[in-house]
Structures are given as C-alpha cells and as structure tokens.
Amino acid sequence: MSSDDNAAHMKETKEGLHSDHHVDILHAEVLASSDLMNDAFDGENHEHSQGLWQSVKSHPWACLWAFIMCFTIVMESFDMFLNGNFVALPAFQRRYGVETADGKWEIETKWQSSLFQAGQCGAFVGVFLAGPVTNRLGYRWTTILALVMMNATIFISFFANSLTLLVIGQAFEGVPWGFFIANAPAYASEIVPLALRGACTATLQMSWSIGSIIVAAATYGYNKRDDEWSWRVPLALQWIFPTPLMILIFIAPESPWWLLRRGKKAQALRSIERLGSNSNAEGTQQTLAMMERTVEIEKKLGGEPSLLDLFKGVDRRRTIITCLMYASQNFAGNLIANQATYFFEQAGMTSEFAFQLNLINSCLQFVANALSWPLTAWFGRRTIYLWGTATNITLLMILGICASIPQTNSTNYAQACLGVIISFVFAGTLGPISYTIIAETSSVRLRALSTGVGRAAYYVAEIPMIYLASWMLNPTGGNIAGKCGYVWGGTAVVCFVSAYFFLPELKHRSYREADILFNRKVPARKFKSTVIDVRENE
Template identity: 80%
Template sequence: MTSGTVEPKRNATHAVDSLDHGVEKQKMEHSEVLGDKEFMTDAENAETREHEMGLWEAVKDHPMACFWAFIFCFTIVMESFDMFLNGNFVALSAFKNRYGVFVEGSGYVIPTKWQSSLFQAGQCGAFVGVFLAGPITNRLGYRWTTLLALVLMNATIFISFFADSLEVLVIGQAFEGIPWGLFIANSPAYASEVVPLVLRGACTATLQMSWSIGSIIVAAATYGFNKRTDEWAWRGPLALQWVFPVPLMVLIFFAPESPWWLIRRGRNDQALRSIKRLGRKNGTQASAEATLSMIQRTVEIEAHLGGEPTLLDLFKGTDLRRTLITCLIYASQNFAGNLIANQATFFFEQAGMSTDFSFKLNLINSCLQLVANTLAWPLSGWFGRRTIYLWGTAVNVTLLFLLGICASIPQSVATNYAQACLGVMISFVFAGAMGPISYSIIAETSSVRLRALSTGVGRAAYYVAEIPMIYLASQMLNPTGWNFAGKCGYVWGGTACICFVSAYFGLPELKDRSYRELDILFKRKVSARKFKSTVIDVRENE
C-alpha cells in the first residue's frame, strides 16, 4: 500500500513529463486502493465500529492509547509551569524587593515593561517553536520531535535558573519558549490520532488539565517559598522545572508513533504494530488490520487532493477555512478571561487581598481549575464542541461584565471579595469549557495530511494575539500602568462577545465525525450550523 505521493522530479529537462507521470501514477494508485472491495469493506466496518463505540467501551478497548495521549499532553505542564511562575514572580515579595521599584501606596512593584516582558519572552520563543514543529514533525514524527524538545528544554532551564538580572531572565524565558512551541503543536495532534473517535474530545481536553496541574504545582511552590527573603524565593521554583523532562523522555522513548503519521510515510507494517500497541493486548489481528484500512482510506483520499504537505497548502482551497477556524479558536483563548487566570495572584492583590491570602487563593483557584478540567471529560462526551464553546463563552461574558460593574461601584471589603470570587469563577468556567474544548476543536478541524502544520500555525496565531494582550493585561492591572483592577472585566467582556459572535457563525460541530466525514463536509462547503445535521454515507470517498 502506498501513501499516494507523487514521485520527485528527476531534472529540469524532464520536469513536465515527470510531473505528468507522477500525477497519473497517483490517480491510478488512488483508484486501485479505493477500488479494492475487500479493503473498502474493512475500512467501512472499522469506521462504523468507531461510530458505535461507547465512551467506556473505548477506554477499555484502548487503555494504552489513552495513556500515551495523556503522556504527550502532559508535556504542556512545562509551559504551564513557567507561564504561571512568571505570573507569581511579580507578586513574590523577595522578587519585588530585588528587582522592583517603589511606588507610593503600593510598595515595591515590578515595572510594567518588565512584567510584560517576563510573560512575552516565552511566548516569543514559542512562536518560533510552533513554526519549527510542523516541518520537523513531518520529517521525524511526533515521538522523536517531542524527545528533541525535551532535551532542549532541559538545557534552556539553566539560563533562567542562573539569571542574575531581569534581562537574562527574559532571555532565558525566550529560549525555553522554543520547546514549548514544539510541545503545544504536537500534543493535541498526537492525542487526536491515537485514540478512537469517541475519546478524541476527552483526551485532547487533558491538555487543559496539564495547564491546571502546572498551575497547582506553581501555586504550591510559590506559596511555600513566599516567606523566604533571599534569592531562593524564585530560584527554588525555577529549579523545579528539571523535575519533568527526564521522566518524560524515558516514557516517550518507548511510546508508539502515531499510525497516521507512519501511513503517511508509507510505513504500513510499523503502523500496524503501532495500532496493536495502542489497543488491547487480546485485540484481534483482523480488528487491527481493519483500523489500518480505515486510516489508509482517509490518507489515500487526502493524498489524492494534494501531495507532500507545505505551509502554503494551509491557505489553499477548503484548507483555508479549516486553518482560519483553527487560528481563531486558538487566538480566542486570550479574549475570554484566560489572562486573568494566568495572572491570578497579581489580580487578587490588585483586588485588595493581602499578599499571603492572594497566594492561598491562587492555590485554591488552581485546584478548582483541575476540578473543572475533570468535569470537561464527560461534558465533551455528552455535548458538542460548538455547544460547549458557545455556552462557556456566554457565561464568561456575563461574569466579566459583572466583574467590571463590581469594580466600578464604591469599594469596600465586600466588593474586594466579590471581585476575587468572580475572578475564580471566570477561571473555573474557562478551565471547564473554552479551554479544554478548544484543543479538541483544533485537533479535529485540520485535515490529517496538514495536521502537524495546522496545529503549529494555529498556536502561532495564539501567540500573535497573546503577546500584545499580555502587555494590555499588565497595563490594566499594574499600579504603574492604568491600575484598572477589576474594571478590566469590561475589556475582556467585550472581546469575549466578539469570540461568541465569531464562533456562532463560523464554528462547525465536529463531535462524532470521522476525519473522512470532516474532509467531505469541508469540501462540500457545508455551513457551520448545518455540520451536525448533514448525513455522510460510510461508502462516500470524495
């Protein structure tokens, strides 16, 4: 079985003949593969089986697929850890006393430019990383690309740990961001490819859980180091980053490669072994071969539409629409209250809480986010991606405007606590709805052929939106900036409204759709609001 790619040109003289021959050969192979009745029966039966499989049945049948999806998603804990760590640095007394400036009425604070730089540096590095992820992954595969990123992560932590100035710390964060980009581009793609259809939503949602786990570790570490008055108040938490890479490297070294990637590279025997490793130990050979046929069928259909994937393919034909959805959903994570969660400790301080209580409240907030992530698993199985995203955004729009109103009335202890509670509620809703379901949408929207590139470009859109928004968030909260405190709810409430309207008209329902069905729906240019009701026959190959 071939992957359906065209042969390379031999030389300039025979370029046209070679291309014609390659296209003709591709069409012939495509016709031969999809014209094989036995092959098509296996593929159709496997896809029907996935549609009929229940959530718990899928977990029992594919325990190792769930495990490896979680391990790859867990790499995100390192980006989460560092992102939340920077948010806590600006609230650490020892860090503020060492690098801050004195502001009358607020004590020592980190200047706005350095506060935003600490947040933005890592994102700038990650922006580079996500563009490297696609080409590297297409070449090496998800497994070796992730191992490479873990080695790089281990090395770059040294820069931040030994930094003795804000300038060097910012540089260290920028270098750490490069492997973050590789992690975040690969994790949702890998998770979506190794688990059955019914588990895609739950397993890709574990990315948000990794964010919450990282924030809990940071909240606990910074709360424990908060009382220190020396440099270990921030060097200690930085050193904790070394806890993650080595164990993850050992585990991922033994992980199976995505069978979708292997088939795209023409390595069908290895793909079959990978499918067997991802299923039950007592799974039948026939079942594994049927799954292989299902994957080959989709890969052959997509290969017929285009050869070796390139970044330009993301902006051509029906893939342009898919790329726009991926980019907009990723970017929208910055506009619906997420940045309040990322700077929760500092937000609580600006809402009138004491420093010590702000760190305690941040730990509670992080634990509640983990609870919300857990609730997202059954939610993704019961409700559609579009439904969860729209309702979650609508709830946060309401809460954000309430936060702005609460900060606008005469202030008291009661209004301070109300703002803090609303901040926790906004974080909870995001962690249970828009956060996890966004990763499911992103992983499912792109075509299989372009997935590694699409998730990278989508995450790049996230950083393009986040980097200026981080500066805006720092300006709004910092006493040396605009000092809005809870009034930032008006701004984020307005941007969340835009996200809601955009999703209502542009976000299709992806739940319970195989990748073949999604290819057909996008090719037919079906309206986003009609994706759920459109019937696609299991025999269609367009």
C-alpha cells in the same frame, strides 16, 4: 489478474502486514480493492458504534500515551504561571522592582510584560519549526528533541542574575514549548478512537492546571522567604519533568496516521496493535484500512504537505477556524487566570491570602478540567464553546460592575471570587474544548503544520494582550483592577459572535467525514445535520 489471483494477492497482503518484515503497499489499493474498502467501512462503523467507556476499556494504552504526550504542556504552563507569581513575590519585587508612592514595591509594567512575552516569542518560533520537523521525524522524536532543549535552556533562567537575563532565558525556553503545544493535540487526536478524541485532547487543559497547581504550591511555600531562593527553587523544579518524559515518550508508539503518511504500513499496524488491548487481527486490519482510505483520499487533493497548502482551497477555511480557536483563548478571561495571584492582590487581598487563593483557584481548575471529560461526551463541541463563552461574558461584566461601585471589603472579595469562577468556567469549557476543536478541524495530511500555525495565531494574539493585561492591573500602568472585566467581556463577545457563525460541529465525525463536509463547503451551522454515507469517497 483473475478473481482467484486477486483473492490470493489480498491474502498475502494482509498476512504480510502481520509479518516481521517491512511491507509497503500503495495506499491506492484500499480504494481499488472491494475487500479493503469493506474493511474500511467496518472499521469506521465500529468507531461510530463505540461509546466513551467502551472505548476506554478497549484502548487503555492509547489513553495513557495521549495523556503522557499532553503532559508535556505542564512545562509551558509551569513557566507561564511562575512568571505571574514572580511579580507578586515580595522578595522578587524588592530585588527587581521600583518603589511606588504608597511605599510598596512593584515590578514595572515593561518588565512584567517582558517576562510574560519572552517565552511566547520563543514559542512562536517553535511552533513554526514543529510542523516541518514533525513531518520529517515523527511526533516521538520531535518531542524528545524538544525535551532535550528544555533541559538545557532551564539553566539560563535558573542562573539569571538580572531581569534582562531572565527574559532571555524565558525566550529560549519558549522554543521547545512551541514543539510541545503543536504536537500534543495532534498526536492525542490521532492515536485514540473517535469517542475518546474530545476527552483525551481536553487533557491538555488539565496539564495547564497541573502546572499551575505545582507553581501555586511552590510559590506559596516560598513566598515568605526574603532571599533569591524564593524564586530560584521554583525555577529549579522545572527539571523534574523533561528526563522522565523523555524515557516515556521513547517507548511510546508512533502515531499510525503519521506512519501511514510516510508509507510505513507494517509499523503502522504494530502501532495500532500497541494502542489497543485484546486487539484481534481482523479489528486492527479494519482500523488500518479505515486510516489508509482517508490518507489516500487526502493524498489525491495534494502531494507533500507545505505551509502554503494551509491557505489553499478548503484548507484555508480549516486553518482560519483553527487560528480563531487558538487566538480566542486569550479573549474570554484566561489572562485573569494566568495572572491570578497578582489579580487577587490588586483586588485588595493581602499577599499571603492572594497566594492561598491562587492555590485554591488552581485546584478548582483541575476539577473543572475533569468535569469537561463527561461534558465532551454529552454535548457537542460547538454547544460547549458557545455556552462557556456566554457564561464568562456575563461574569466578566459583573466583575467590571463590582470594580466600578464604591470599594469595600465586600466588593474586594466579590472581585476575587468572580476571578476564581471565571477561571473555573474557562477551565471546564472554553479551554479544553478549544483543543478538541483544533485537533479535529485540520486535515490529517496537514495536521502537524495546522496545529503549529494555529498556535502561532495564539501567540500573535497573546503577546499584545499580555502587555494590555499587565498594564490594566499594574498601579504604575492603568491601575483599573477588576474593571478589566469590561475589556475581556467585550473581547469575549467577539469570540461568541465569530463562533456562532463560523464554528462547525465535528462531534462523532470521522476524519473522512470532516474532509467531505469541508470539501462540500457545508455552512458551519449545518455540519451536525448533514448525513454522510460510509461509502462516499470525496
């Protein structure tokens, strides 16, 4: 083919992508064509040059759709915090609890942990189903399917008349949670520009806080009721979310990365155009070429993605980092936040004040989540994670000391305040930045599978930790109250050491650059300083 013929072919290719007809062109063309490669270079350089605020102005719709997808996590958060509040509701305790020696009523440790663990067991199943289903149907239709399941399974919990049936209902509700938590960070990271990946994936933690605020307000409003509606009304509030979210996600654009992996270039281009504002043909073509280049490079490393690919070659390292980040969320004080009301009661607060303090705690977590957005712009992922972990190690040890000295009103309030501060630090650092790291670490080809398996590691770690957390706080168990700070402080030290040696810095790295760094087996502490040229293909 002559140079004139080649130029004409390239012109037809670009015009075809902007036409109304579906045009599928081999990804390999982007690596063989100097024009498309120049577009890919320009697209990547443009992403690197954009700041946080500039990216927000140029991609407001991408921010909106990322937030909506992340908002599905509210439903898992809602249920998790709701169970934590159920065990502190006086009416629920009298209905399903046992009387202790001091005349109070408590839910037995085995049922407490069952209520917490049931949903996680269901979610464990869901995250393994999410990857294959998403690879087949896409992020949108997989999430819509999960929302339909959520609407149906809420009925079991709402009409439950025993702890056994309530536990079963939680297990069934957990399955769609697995779909939400596997897809939300992956989708959010794929539709926003490079500068927004940290802030938008961090909104996952904000969704957790929104869920906890709604639960804290609902249970505080109903905790004085002496009948079954003190817990049935909060359960019914779950129906607020699925149907509106189904409508919004139905009209949302599919991830252009997923569309390209399926060979649907024309649809991918339309999706890119919908995600930006005032986008021009040249800019969208450059973005498309940049994505194609990465997809084609990864395609050369393997064919159709499978779960086994996660544990082969350099992807094994990426999978281990993802799993460690997810699992570590259970080891640095997060479980104190999940059982905040019950923790406050065991720290010596009255039931009424414990619910009030939980509402304050939830609102402060929301503030911390908002503060995490500028943090992701100013500091690296590794820096935020390490400093956040170190801060919570210190606070958890101080909590243990406060619980070890002779107890007075002052030490009780000190323990409650430390519980709030620990939750605040987690919600502003470890929590949101973990989701950012998880979304950025996996390869594009394996992202849907990687986030699912990573979340499975979270549940494997969380299920026994939930039992331990319940046992430590429960008067019918270990009854060590604030001394649990020693335990969580010790596990947080393990998280800090692991991150120091194995967690790479991926801030300002495109997915192509991340692929190259992992393929070269660059040590974690040298990721930040290693220079990758825009023209390198590996």
